[in-house]
Amino acid sequence: MSSPKKNALSKSCLRDFSVHFRRPYEIGRPVDEYNGEFGFDWVRDEYIYPILTIKEIKDPVIYAYSHDFTFSLLKDNYVRSVNKEISYPNYFPSWLSIFASGCKGVLGSEEINAQGAVLDLEIHQDVIDAYYQDKLTVNGTVLIFEASNTSIKISTFNNNQQTDYIEEPLSRFIDSERVKVNLGTKTRYAYKKKKAITVHCLGDVLKQNESITVIAKCGENKKEVGIIYLSRNDQVITKGLVIVDVKVNGEILKRPENYEKALKYNIFNQCLMVVQVLKTDIFDLDRLSKTDAEVGAFVKKWWTKEISEAYGKKFLEVCSNTLEQESQNSIRNKTINVEEDLSQEFQRELIDLYDRKRKVEDKLLSIYSEVEQKNYIFFAPICVSETPKTENVYDPISKKEISQPVWMNVLGSASYKPKSKFLTPRVKKIDMNSKEAFNELKWANTVAVFKDAMATKEGFLKTFSHELCHTFGLLHTFNVHGNKFRYQQGYTDNIMDYSYTDDGETSKFNKRQLVFRKDQVDEMYTINSKEKILGDHNH
Numbered sequence: 001m002s003s004p005k006k007n008a009l010s011k012s013c014l015r016d017f018s019v020h021f022r023r024p025y026e027i028g029r030p031v032d033e034y035n036g037e038f039g040f041d042w043v044r045d046e047y048i049y050p051i052l053t054i055k056e057i058k059d060p061v062i063y064a065y066s067h068d069f070t071f072s073l074l075k076d077n078y079v080r081s082v083n084k085e086i087s088y089p090n091y092f093p094s095w096l097s098i099f100a101s102g103c104k105g106v107l108g109s110e111e112i113n114a115q116g117a118v119l120d121l122e123i124h125q126d127v128i129d130a131y132y133q134d135k136l137t138v139n140g141t142v143l144i145f146e147a148s149n150t151s152i153k154i155s156t157f158n159n160n161q162q163t164d165y166i167e168e169p170l171s172r173f174i175d176s177e178r179v180k181v182n183l184g185t186k187t188r189y190a191y192k193k194k195k196a197i198t199v200h201c202l203g204d205v206l207k208q209n210e211s212i213t214v215i216a217k218c219g220e221n222k223k224e225v226g227i228i229y230l231s232r233n234d235q236v237i238t239k240g241l242v243i244v245d246v247k248v249n250g251e252i253l254k255r256p257e258n259y260e261k262a263l264k265y266n267i268f269n270q271c272l273m274v275v276q277v278l279k280t281d282i283f284d285l286d287r288l289s290k291t292d293a294e295v296g297a298f299v300k301k302w303w304t305k306e307i308s309e310a311y312g313k314k315f316l317e318v319c320s321n322t323l324e325q326e327s328q329n330s331i332r333n334k335t336i337n338v339e340e341d342l343s344q345e346f347q348r349e350l351i352d353l354y355d356r357k358r359k360v361e362d363k364l365l366s367i368y369s370e371v372e373q374k375n376y377i378f379f380a381p382i383c384v385s386e387t388p389k390t391e392n393v394y395d396p397i398s399k400k401e402i403s404q405p406v407w408m409n410v411l412g413s414a415s416y417k418p419k420s421k422f423l424t425p426r427v428k429k430i431d432m433n434s435k436e437a438f439n440e441l442k443w444a445n446t447v448a449v450f451k452d453a454m455a456t457k458e459g460f461l462k463t464f465s466h467e468l469c470h471t472f473g474l475l476h477t478f479n480v481h482g483n484k485f486r487y488q489q490g491y492t493d494n495i496m497d498y499s500y501t502d503d504g505e506t507s508k509f510n511k512r513q514l515v516f517r518k519d520q521v522d523e524m525y526t527i528n529s530k531e532k533i534l535g536d537h538n539h
Contacts, residue, residue: 014218015136019143019226020122021094021197021212028052030493030512038117039097039231039270041518043074046491050184054488055503058184063486067185073484077519082209084148086224089126095518097231097272100151100201112269116155116200119228123173125189135178136191141170143225144215145197152210152230153200162200170216205234231521233272237528239472240278244354244378247284248303251381253449256457259464267465267495267514271521275468278374283354298353302346302382311405315383316342318410343384343410347448350378351415368417368444375471377464378448384410385452411453411463414470415444445471458511465514466495473527474520478502484519496520 023040024033028051034040045051048070050058064070071090078093079085086093098113125136145154147164155161156168174191181188199212214226245252260277268275289296308317318341319325325341340348355367365372388405395402447470453463475482477497478489487494490501492509494517499510507513 013139014141014216014221014223015139016126017136017216017225018088018091018124018126019214019216020124021096021226021228022120022122022192023117024120024194028491029508036266036270036514037115038113039272039516039521040094040117040119041516042094043078043092044492045181045183047487048074049186051182052491054491054501059488061488061491063488070485077484080522082211082229084211084213084227086213086227088225091226093227093229095229095231096199097270097521098199098201098233099236099269099272100203100205100233102202103205112265113201116153116198118195119197119199121173121193121196123170123191123193133189135189136170136174138169138171139218141216141218142167143170143173144217145212146215147210147212149206149210149230151201151204151206152212153202154212155198155200156196158195158198160198162202199228199230201230201233206230206232207234208232231272231518235272235525237271237273237525239268239273239275239528240374241275241468242374242376243277243280244376245280245282246350246378246380247282247286248299248381250286252282253379253381253451253454255379255454256460259457259461262461263465267461270516271524273524281358283358283378288357292357295353295357298349302349306342306346308387310388313383313385313407315385316346317387318343318384320386320408343413343448343450346380346382346384347378347413347415347446350380350448351376351446354378367446372445375445375447375468377468378446380448381451383451386410407452409452410450411459412447412449412467414467415446415448417442417444443470443473447471456511462495462499462511462513469495469520469524472524474523494520 020042022042023038024031025044027044027046044061047061048064048067050060052059052061054061060070062070074092078095096117096119098117101110101114123136145156145166145168147154150164152164153162154164154166156166157172173193173196176191176193178189178191181190209232210230212228212230213224215222216225263275285295285299289299302316306316307314309315317328319328328342329340351367367376386408388407390403391406392401393404394400447464447467449460449463449467453460474496476489477483477487477492477494480486487497488501489498490505490507490509491497493513493515495514497507497509497513499507499513501507
């Protein structure tokens with residue numbers, strides 16, 4: 001009998017590969033198959049590898065001190081507070097957040113995530129395998145999916161097994177074409193199986209972070225090749241909102257239908273958070289101004305005196321450049337808070353006016369009281385924008401280039417707490433982007449949404465949720481201070497990113513930036529946990 005040739009690949013050996021849980025996603029662009037139905041996070045390839053072209057060079061989305069340093073920090077970030085890790089080299093786990101179903105007393109669990117989370121599965125061949133250029137073969141290898149808690153129910157390929165332990169042949173996951181992925185600094189070979197795994201949480205809540213481990217078995221050989229963590233769901237943050245419709249000149253902004261359903265089922269459910277409107281109040285400035293001179297003066301100032309007009313549009317003019325803003329304020333004889341733009345001044349005065357003029361029965365607490373748990377969302381029928389620039393575009397009717405305005409609209413804004421020394425009357429100039437300002441400024445519980453945010457439902461939901469998340473304590477993904485990881489602006493689907501890059505290009509994720517990272521969810525729970533968590537449910 002002849003022996004195998006040197007370096008030949010045995011059909012019965014356990015090959016080196018890793019297994020990764022994914023929700024629908026494409027590098028650098030949104031997909032239609034995922035709309036926030038459950039919370040899911042992982043380290044995207046473009047975050048750590050130079051895949052995307054950013055400012056004319058291939059660069060990672062995360063600003064990196066060094067590749068190894070970033071890897072180390074990310075790894076620590078994604079295995080925090082877990083009871084199990086796998087030892088596969090350079091493996092980044094994913095995180096799933098879903099409500100428990102069939103549990104009495106868990107807010108929202110009878111409806112949210114009742115269908116479970118349907119996930120894709122990717123098989124990666126990495127360079128640790130000497131034969132990684134050879135395709136995986138049908139050699140009897142089995143994948144074992146083993147949950148750490150019996151309330152975690154796993155089903156494969158829509159078979160609805162709903163069990164905490166499943167074995168499936170590897171062959172079922174590699175029957176698609178193997179793809180070659182260029183990561184810039186290395187090459188990966190991978191198989192992708194869509195809708196391979198469905199995960200439910202049934203019968204009881206998870207009182208700690210749990211996991212599903214993937215074990216590869218061939219003959220007597222076994223090794224752990226993948227893991228996904230499930231966030232504990234025995235505690236649910238509830239946030240109550242007061243909607244304030246500002247009525248001026250007979251106008252009230254109209255919100256999209258079913259927006260509250262989207263907040264519940266597609267946005268804040270990702271964080272195991274329930275956001276609900278407790279009350280809608282009309283702040284009728286038309287009626288009040290008839291008998292209240294202060295209200296009349298407020299309306300005259302903001303809807304007449306301070307209004308600019310260009311190309312037939314009336315708006316509050318703001319400046320992105322601090323020096324320009326100071327010059328504008330100097331012309332207006334503004335001597336305090338000299339960096340404050342018109343929209344910030346308007347918002348501050350509006351909220352202060354409402355706090356003093358609202359109904360007596362609502363005045364038990366100031367809006368800014370430390371014990372006030374509700375968040376106030378003001379819908380103001382006013383446009384806010386920078387002075388529009390112009391660009392030449394081809395007009396097919398006149399068959400020549402024409403000039404048209406390019407608007408940089410401000411859609412909404414969250415407020416800082418007024419007790420901050422940076423917001424009290426001052427003459428000294430303060431760099432609002434400085435570390436000093438960051439350490440001092442604290443988000444308040446108020447948001448203003450402006451008229452241009454109502455143009456589309458997608459834009460409205462992004463503005464509403466983005467600004468609300470500021471009041472919950474989250475920063476922009478691209479902030480220099482306060483973030484453990486800083487992301488290039490406009491290159492993520494994250495709820496705290498902007499819809500344009502810092503060089504003015506529209507993001508490919510525009511109107512689809514409604515996704516949370518795991519560390520953002522952790523941050524919100526840390527900030528909001530003292531008084532707003534429901535937990536310790538008995539069943």
